[in-house]
Amino acid sequence: MLAKINQTKPLVHCITNYVVANFTANGLLAIGASPVMADEAEDAAAMVAIANALLLNIGTVNARTHDAMLVAGRKANECEVPVVLDPVGVGATPYRKSVVMQLLEQVSIDVLRCNEGELASIHGVTWESRGVDSGNGEMDTIAAAKEVARKYECIVVVTGATDIVTDGQEIMQVQGGNIHATHITGTGCLLSAICAAVLACSEKPLQNLASALKEYKIASEQSGTELGMFPAHFINTLQRIAEGRL
Numbered sequence: 001m002l003a004k005i006n007q008t009k010p011l012v013h014c015i016t017n018y019v020v021a022n023f024t025a026n027g028l029l030a031i032g033a034s035p036v037m038a039d040e041a042e043d044a045a046a047m048v049a050i051a052n053a054l055l056l057n058i059g060t061v062n063a064r065t066h067d068a069m070l071v072a073g074r075k076a077n078e079c080e081v082p083v084v085l086d087p088v089g090v091g092a093t094p095y096r097k098s099v100v101m102q103l104l105e106q107v108s109i110d111v112l113r114c115n116e117g118e119l120a121s122i123h124g125v126t127w128e129s130r131g132v133d134s135g136n137g138e139m140d141t142i143a144a145a146k147e148v149a150r151k152y153e154c155i156v157v158v159t160g161a162t163d164i165v166t167d168g169q170e171i172m173q174v175q176g177g178n179i180h181a182t183h184i185t186g187t188g189c190l191l192s193a194i195c196a197a198v199l200a201c202s203e204k205p206l207q208n209l210a211s212a213l214k215e216y217k218i219a220s221e222q223s224g225t226e227l228g229m230f231p232a233h234f235i236n237t238l239q240r241i242a243e244g245r246l
Contacts (some may be wrong), residue, residue, distance in 0.1 A: 001198060001213040002242040006032030010052035010200030013081075014193055015039045015069050017059025017088065019119040020186035023231065027190040030235045031242040033197040040064050045074035049158050052200035055193050058099055059088040066099050073107030086192035090114075091121030098235075104152055110199055111209070112148065112158040113192040116141055123148055128178035142171060155205055157186060157195060163213045165206060172210040176217035184230050191216055215241050222246075 011034045016024055021037050028035040038047040041064070046053055050155070053077045056069045063164045076083045085107075087100040100122065114122070125233070142164060149156040150168035158164040163174040181187045194212055202208040217243060223233040240246040 002008075002031045002094070002194075002215050002238065004201055004208075005194075005212075006242040007198045008032075008084060008201035009034060011036060011050065011199065012053050012055060012193055012196050013038060013044075013047050013051035013072065014055040014057070014196075014209060015044065015072055016057035016086075016189060016193070018057060018132050019059060020189040023186035024135065024190050027237055027238060028193055028197060030239040031071055031194065031197065033194075033200075035193070037115055038039060041067050041068040041071045044068045045075040048072045048075045048081055049166060050174045051076075051081055053079055053196035054083045055086065055196045056103060056209065057086040057088060057192060058090070058096060058103075058187055059086075059189060060155040061079050061096065061099055066102075069099075069103060070106060071164050073103060073109075077108045080195065083107060084113055084191060084192055084196040084199065085109045086112045086113050087122065088189070089119050090118045098122060109152060109154045111155045112152065112204070113159070113188075113195050115188065116144055116158060119144055119156070121147065134157050155209065157198070157213070159213070163210075163217070165210045165213065166234075170206060172206060174210055176214065176216065176221060178217075178220035178225075180225050180227060180230055181220040181223070181234070183227055184234075186231075186236070187220070218246075 049238040090100045125139045147158045165172040198212045219237040
């Protein structure tokens with residue numbers, strides 16, 4: 001799937017958090033996509049209109065970027081541009097929860113890419129949140145993912161030791177990965193951006209997303225264990241996969 005993105009070269013509009021903007025942009029460039037980070041409301045609609053996909057990531061959301069996300073999301077729906085929502089730390093604070101619920105209610109989301117704790121919050125399950133980390137709790141994750149997918153008429157991607165992809169009916173699971181990827185800021189956020197790139201050139205979203213998740217896990221597995229070097233190795237490996245050199 002990364003090779004197809006490399007051939008198609010979609011423009012991915014990312015309204016994302018400032019912690020990961022550079023890593024996300026470099027990761028998209030590595031697989032052949034074109035990133036743009038336009039988070040001003042007066043600019044967002046025009047940018048979405050020429051984009052091939054939109055990512056909404058609430059990692060460092062504030063009133064200004066919240067407004068921009070709503071404007072961009074509505075314009076994306078109008079222009080039939082696919083939308084990915086990454087509800088970073090949605091269960092950590094009431095403000096984050098209200099932002100995510102407003103986005104889900106006012107924007108038609110194509111893919112919700114989250115971790116288990118974020119899924120629990122959206123599904124209304126009690127969960128011990130740890131900031132933007134997954135946290136701890138008990139939940140039938142597959143059943144919850146299917147219910148959320150049906151409720152919001154979207155594909156739900158839940159990432160973890162085993163990734164889950166569902167449209168509310170069909171379930172796909174992806175094994176593998178590298179625990180060290182969870183110790184690097186931005187790997188989940190970049191994955192959400194890559195999911196947007198997948199949608200931009202996808203004929204079978206469910207299957208194509210699962211394929212991209214598998215390639216992402218392979219890239220992490222081959223990126224070593226040294227945290228300082230991991231981001232560079234990871235970006236290089238994504239590039240090799242996208243270019244058919246791995």
